[in-house]
Amino acid sequence: MTNKQTSIESVLKRMKKLKVGQCVDMRSYKRNRSVAIVCCGEDSFRVVEDGFYQEVWENQSADKVKRLLKTLLKKEFPRSNKIRLYTLDSYEEANVNRMGHGAGRYGEVCPTKKVAN
Secondary structure, three states: OEEOOOHHHHHHHHHHHOOOOOEEEEEOOOOOOEEEEEEOOOOOEEEEEEOOOEEEEEEEOHHHHHHHHHHHHHHHOOOOOEEEEEEEOOHHHHHHHOOOOOEOOOOOEOOOOOOOO
8 A cells, every 4th residue: 555645656666567468556445446557568558447437548658647647546536545556467357356335355246145944
């Protein structure tokens, strides 16, 4: 977990080390809102917003991602002081930590309890 004020610098450092297909996933404390940055090429990134709003930005350079993150942090994490950062091998892994209503740790719905008669 990083401070919200220093999270953009941390994300930019992680973005430089990404290989094609890997992503940096930013989450709220409760893991119910996220902003994922997926590496698509040498200086090409896809930004996926999934929280209060759902939107995707394609073919963004690192400078554009930095400007975009400033607005997304205010929009998706308005009252957060700490943000969770994950570096993942693929964007599909980003939904593993998704918390849903009534869901378990990895987003699976808990099985119904059987009552013995």
